[in-house]
Amino acid sequence: MTKSYTEDSVMLDAQNPSGWTDECHSSQDEHDVEKKKSAHKDADDDDDDEALHRLEEDDEEDEEEEEEEEEEGDDSKPKRRGPKKKKMTKARLQRFKMRRMKANARERNRMHGLNDALESLRKVVPCYSKTQKLSKIETLRLAKNYIWALSEILRSGKSPDLMSFVQALCKGLSQPTTNLVAGCLQLNPRTFLPEHAQEMPAHMQGASASFSAHPYSYQTPGLPSPPYGTMDSSHVFHVKPHAYGSALEPFFEAPLTDCASPSFDGPLNPRLSQNGVIL
């Protein structure tokens, strides 16, 4: 009694994420995958090899039986419509395996490239930290907010106060990320989150009030502390603020004071000051 395998049945076998496809990792990828999946692999590889071996053995028999069809038999299963799947001969199985292996490798590389790009993005948005990385989704959200905030600066030609700027940066971010951004700025998130605005001391409630008086100086014990990454103001704005006068009302609502704090006088970030773009 021989078992016949179609591409479908092989696919089903392959649904096991640690399936036989693992055996084909390129040497470069192997390292990563091994790291991630070694435990899994160790446990499953024997089974996978065995299954594969079974497939191959059966295929040898299939070579002769290929003309036959499995019309007879199993009434319990509804007959499949559509073109019949070809049985997996040994050669076909090998080709299928190779295709899958190569596709997996390509997909891994593609995702690594995507992750590299994301890592690059992490480095240019505020709050970069090697030790506590922003998640992918938070990185994208923060980047979106950052781009929006910077474009508002350009549009209005006015520099924002820190509080409002951070508010804009943190819009839609999770609480931990908000805390992180606040921590990088040495701000208390409760001082700028709308839902906590009422908790702010009266003198803090004007978005511009605290910053002009005490730039980066409002710190409370509840804040996350380093190592949380850095967000120096030159990184935040990539800009010398005094080049922009003092109003971002359309964007930051509160009238802005002159942010001529020494913190803003850092060197232009070369990444954003290239090509004649004033950023």
Added chain:
DNA sequence: TAGGCCATCTGGTCCT
């Protein structure tokens, strides 16, 4: 322990 995040595998679809 549940939930969030992540890496990987996979099959489908579109394009060259």
Added chain:
DNA sequence: AGGACCAGATGGCCTA
């Protein structure tokens, strides 16, 4: 035919 891209599924790791 083969590659790129995508989304779903799955399982591991970590943290609250």
